[in-house]
Amino acid sequence: MRHVIALDVGGTGMKAALVGADGTLLHQARRATERERGADAVVESILGFAAELRAWGEEHLGEPAVAAGVAVPGVVDEANGIALFAANLGWRDVPMRALLSERLGTVPVALGHDVRTGGLGEGRLGAGKDADRFLFLPLGTGIAGAIGIDGRIEPGAHGSAGEIGHVVVRPGGIDCGCGQRGCLERYASASAVTLAWQDACGDPTATAADCAKAVDAGDPRAVRVWQDAVDALADGLVMALTLLDPRTLIIGGGLAEAGETLFTPLRAAVAERVTFQSLPRIVPAVLGDSAGCLGAGLLAWDLLDHTAATGSSEVTA
Structure with a gap:
């Protein structure tokens, strides 16, 4: 069965799949990145995992993968296939596309940014599949975005593009690792809510999910923490609406798992803030942690289509 290899590399773990041409996940697997062993070991783990996936496909699907797609965090040169920098993995200037292609036997390889790749999956196969313009925003440890236009990111x-987590929504506010103060992700990410709730409730083990449960139970401390995050998020989203005019806002990540505890006040807060802007649909992501693998698979299939059309395996962003 014709298929591609898809790898979604995170800070602590990797998700992988063999993906059919229709987006079907034919095989899935997970593995630790082993980042505690250093950047070179992380790269070797990725290469070895990809080789195992290729072997699995040959044995169980009757043929090797025809291409591979890999999504990585940090700063990515997608056009040249280089993972430029990832603080949580410790690497710089890794020629990931060339290394993977060599390990897989000259198989064409597409490289993408993790959030943009997840947005590609969510946009084509998930909550954004009927939207010509969308913004995908996962609220996790940090906040980044993927801008979808006519089926591409x-x-x-x-x-x-899409680094909305580093839009300043509270000037002079909390220090951010990017060097600014008051960035959106310091107020509205899952990690920001976790820290704020720990401070409010006095429990150093509390999480954002615990805060959401306390909101549902009517705890006034939790309601204040939650509303502060929602207000900051709404401010950032209205800024994005003004610049990008998306038809759909797709919210994912850990904070979105709170469901209507998040979406009901968020929709209201955005509606209160818009003036001339058109109000988009605000919907939850639906692919969960499969979005990255599915997006990486789409990158690989797109590369094959590009190669067939142009006769070249080089792709540009």
């Missing part, structure tokens, strides 16, 4: 001129 906009990388930007320098590969950093």
Whole structure:
């Protein structure tokens, strides 16, 4: 059965799949990145995992993968296939596409940014499949975004389009690792809510999910923490609406697992803030942690289509 290899590399673990041409997940697997062993060991883990997936496909599906797609965190040069920098994995300037292609036997390889790749999956196969323009926003440890336009994800001129987590929503506010103060992800990410709720309730083991449960139970401390996050998120989203005019906002990540505890006040807060902007649909992501693998598979299939159309395996963003 014709298929591609898809790898979604995270800070602590990797999700992988063999993906059919129709987006079917034919085989799935997980593995630790082993980042505690250093950047070189992480790269070797990725290469070895990909080789095992290729072997599995040959044995169980009757043929090797025809291409591979890999999504990685950090700063990514998608056009040249280089993982430029990832603080949580410790690497710089890794020629990931060339290394994977060599390990897999000259199989064509597409490289993508993890959030943009997840947005590609969610946009084509998930909550955004009927939207010509959307913004995909996973609320996890941090916040980043993927801008979807007519079935593709906009990388930007320098590969950093969609970094809405570093839009300043509270000038002079909390220090951010990017060097600014008051960034959106310091107020509305799952990790930000976790820290705020721990401070409010005095429990150092409490999580954002615990805060959401306390909101549902009517705890006024939790309601204040939650509303502060929702207000900051709404401010950031209205800024995005003004610049991008998406038809759909797709919210994913850990904070979105709170369901209507998040979406009901968020929709209201955004509606209160818009003036001339058109109000988009605000919907939860539906693919969960499969979005990255599915997106990586789509990258690989797109690469094959591009190669067939142009006769070249080089792709540009």
